[in-house]
Amino acid sequence: MNFQEASTEVRQLLNKVNPAELPKLLDWIRNSDELDELLLDNRKVMLRSIAEDLRTCLPLDAIFPTEVAAHQKMQMCAQPTVHVDAFLYDDQHVDALCEEGAMSRNYCLNCGSHKTTPLDFISHSFSIPELQFLFQNVLPDLSGRTLLDVGSRLGAVLYGGYVYSSASQLLGVELSEDFVRLQKKIVEKYRLNDRVQVLQADICTQDVLLQSVDILIMNNVFEFFMEPIKQVRAWEFIIQNFRKSGSLLVTVPSLQESLDALQEALPTGWVEELPVDYDVYVDKDADPDALRLIHLYRVL
Numbered sequence: 001m002n003f004q005e006a007s008t009e010v011r012q013l014l015n016k017v018n019p020a021e022l023p024k025l026l027d028w029i030r031n032s033d034e035l036d037e038l039l040l041d042n043r044k045v046m047l048r049s050i051a052e053d054l055r056t057c058l059p060l061d062a063i064f065p066t067e068v069a070a071h072q073k074m075q076m077c078a079q080p081t082v083h084v085d086a087f088l089y090d091d092q093h094v095d096a097l098c099e100e101g102a103m104s105r106n107y108c109l110n111c112g113s114h115k116t117t118p119l120d121f122i123s124h125s126f127s128i129p130e131l132q133f134l135f136q137n138v139l140p141d142l143s144g145r146t147l148l149d150v151g152s153r154l155g156a157v158l159y160g161g162y163v164y165s166s167a168s169q170l171l172g173v174e175l176s177e178d179f180v181r182l183q184k185k186i187v188e189k190y191r192l193n194d195r196v197q198v199l200q201a202d203i204c205t206q207d208v209l210l211q212s213v214d215i216l217i218m219n220n221v222f223e224f225f226m227e228p229i230k231q232v233r234a235w236e237f238i239i240q241n242f243r244k245s246g247s248l249l250v251t252v253p254s255l256q257e258s259l260d261a262l263q264e265a266l267p268t269g270w271v272e273e274l275p276v277d278y279d280v281y282v283d284k285d286a287d288p289d290a291l292r293l294i295h296l297y298r299v300l
């Protein structure tokens, strides 16, 4: 049954419901978790299982002590900010951790008082609903194409691409040795190595790789991990080498926003932005504001 047929049947069914019971039914359709369970397929189950494995190997903030720049950058944020990795922790996890007292959504303005204000949360990974949106609604069919995730960290994009796309190769380049080790462990455990490979390297050494791939994913790669001057050099290197006409680039936030923040005259005319439909329903846990930060470009 296609969407049109299904919506006609739902309308007919709603017409048969006792009008006094209709608001209760509509409320159940809108707010109950039971219907969302229908969207829980093996792919999501596998991603959740990977996230569970990763949680056991990482501190709660999912930042390794070796990530000195990331720790410093967190402390320099204008508002008190905590890193809650969205691939590892969904809203229900965060609520449970807050109830246990292991995490907080607020901080105390005047220690000991009840005067509190919300903490800013940031995530260094895509959440599972964002991955689903990326591969099912933003990118086209990736059959026969090679995707490179710049700064693959936990490997979320690689695992998401494995279950939600037909990309022939999913490559991750990551600076941190600790995260590369972790990704390799997952790739081995879940037998993903027929399509997934991870390389420990600075992307600025990977000109040949950048010239050969078809899709490049850049989810907030540099901002928290490199000084602005190095970020400018990294962008210049990427713009010089990711030039195959028709290749696709995904950035978070938009390319304009990422480059404007660096206050350097970096070119944007080598790509054109493609439209993305942000109004599709993905999952009740999807954060619409986070989805809107995902931008798609085609190399000219």
Ligand SMILES: C[S@@+](CC[C@H](N)C(=O)[O-])C[C@H]1O[C@@H](n2cnc3c(N)ncnc32)[C@H](O)[C@@H]1O
Binding pocket: 123, 124, 125, 126, 149, 150, 151, 152, 153, 154, 155, 156, 157, 173, 174, 175, 176, 179, 201, 202, 203, 204, 219, 220, 221, 222, 225, 226, 234
């Ligand atoms: C925000 S995380 C992106 C995580 C992942 N791509 C995702 O979307 O779930 C950025 C990662 O990029 C890595 N990184 C930063 N600069 C890099 C560079 N020059 N070369 C390779 N990796 C880099 C950082 O170590 C960090 O793990």
